[in-house]
Amino acid sequence: MMFRKSVYLFSPLMDLKIDRSTEDFLLRLYYPYDGVGLKRRPKYHGLTKTWQCSCTYSKIIEQLRQHPGGSVDLLKDNNTGIATITINNPEKKNAISGKMMVDLEECVSELENWVDGKGLILTGKDKTFCSGGDLGTVRNILSNGDDMCKFMHHVTTRLYNLPLISVALVDGYALGGGAELITACDFRLITPRAKIGFIHVKLNIGTGFGGTTRLVQQIGRIKTLQVLSSGMVMNTDLAKKIGLVDEILDNNENTLEQGKTWLLEHCKGSVTTTRVIKQMVLAGEKLDTDASLLEERKLFKSVWGNKLHAAAVSKKSKHS
Numbered sequence: 001m002m003f004r005k006s007v008y009l010f011s012p013l014m015d016l017k018i019d020r021s022t023e024d025f026l027l028r029l030y031y032p033y034d035g036v037g038l039k040r041r042p043k044y045h046g047l048t049k050t051w052q053c054s055c056t057y058s059k060i061i062e063q064l065r066q067h068p069g070g071s072v073d074l075l076k077d078n079n080t081g082i083a084t085i086t087i088n089n090p091e092k093k094n095a096i097s098g099k100m101m102v103d104l105e106e107c108v109s110e111l112e113n114w115v116d117g118k119g120l121i122l123t124g125k126d127k128t129f130c131s132g133g134d135l136g137t138v139r140n141i142l143s144n145g146d147d148m149c150k151f152m153h154h155v156t157t158r159l160y161n162l163p164l165i166s167v168a169l170v171d172g173y174a175l176g177g178g179a180e181l182i183t184a185c186d187f188r189l190i191t192p193r194a195k196i197g198f199i200h201v202k203l204n205i206g207t208g209f210g211g212t213t214r215l216v217q218q219i220g221r222i223k224t225l226q227v228l229s230s231g232m233v234m235n236t237d238l239a240k241k242i243g244l245v246d247e248i249l250d251n252n253e254n255t256l257e258q259g260k261t262w263l264l265e266h267c268k269g270s271v272t273t274t275r276v277i278k279q280m281v282l283a284g285e286k287l288d289t290d291a292s293l294l295e296e297r298k299l300f301k302s303v304w305g306n307k308l309h310a311a312a313v314s315k316k317s318k319h320s
């Protein structure tokens with residue numbers, strides 16, 4: 001209720017750029033004791049992020065929606081805590097239209113507020129992952145790619161920062177923006193049919209969805225240069241050799257099930273523990289050492305001595 005009120009009050013500022021300090025200011029304004037009552041903060045933080053997105057990006061969202069085709073679909077399984085995002089535009093090899101970029105943002109918003117989740121699979125419909133930007137959309141926004149780029153940086157960064165262990169499950173092609181999307185997940189699993197290409201050079205462009213920044217962090221500077229400057233389309237062996245891929249799945253029909261099984265093996269803890277682990281790792285990657293240690297301590301404190309911890313230490317366990 002309080003949140004709705006804040007939207008109403010600040011609605012005249014809709015097109016004002018709202019940055020992190022404004023967001024923190026709003027949180028302080030409406031939750032002045034938030035620093036003490038930390039338990040409430042993540043929930044409102046998520047809502048604020050959603051609101052922040054619709055304020056800052058409202059014009060871009062409106063423009064992107066004008067380029068229809070396909071959908072990006074979210075399925076949340078509360079029993080396993082695993083969600084699946086499916087890129088769905090099979091007539092165009094799952095090319096991502098303007099409307100689908102907005103769909104993806106909505107999926108990410110929903111996942112930011114999904115407190116029961118611990119894992120995420122990002123996949124494509126009908127045995128292919130994603131052939132990149134829909135060339136129909138691309139042709140129509142040639143005069144202003146910067147807005148799309150800004151929006152997709154925002155969306156893929158939020159996808160990467162979700163407190164869920166995420167896996168890109170690649171069957172068939174992941175090209176251009178499709179290849180960039182796989183870098184926004186923690187892990188990459190591929191089938192023997194997968195072909196991954198940062199083919200942007202062939203279109204005389206660089207990456208537009210944040211792919212280079214993340215790729216340098218993931219496979220290093222030189223390998224990133226090799227991949228981007230050649231526009232090579234990698235088969236499974238090459239993708240594995242270059243360090244882009246964590247596992248090659250069997251060549252059978254049940255790719256999604258295989259992906260889920262693999263992911264559950266990497267989400268062994270409870271929902272809380274898994275989310276804490278992911279957040280600790282993000283802090284280790286993004287913050288300087290002192291700030292990361294502080295965050296690690298805060299997260300540690302949030303699980304130490306809880307019911308599950310107490311139960312685990314009360315039994316005689318052996319981890320051989």
Ligand SMILES: CC[C@H](C(=O)O)C(=O)SCCNC(=O)CCNC(=O)[C@H](O)C(C)(C)COP(=O)(O)OP(=O)(O)OC[C@H]1O[C@@H](n2cnc3c(N)ncnc32)[C@H](O)[C@@H]1OP(=O)(O)O
Pocket residue numbers: 091092093095096131132133134135136138173175176177178199200203206207208209
């Ligand atoms: C910042 C990101 C950047 C951007 O936004 O500009 C990019 O993502 S750049 C990358 C853009 N992607 C491409 O250039 C890929 C182009 N497509 C292909 O190379 C092939 O279609 C391939 C290899 C994905 C699949 O080849 P295959 O022989 O198996 O199938 P078809 O070529 O017959 O494709 C079937 C059908 O899909 C249409 N299609 C495929 N990709 C796209 C796309 N990216 N945008 C729009 N449409 C696409 C293709 O034209 C065919 O349509 P049809 O009407 O049947 O001719």
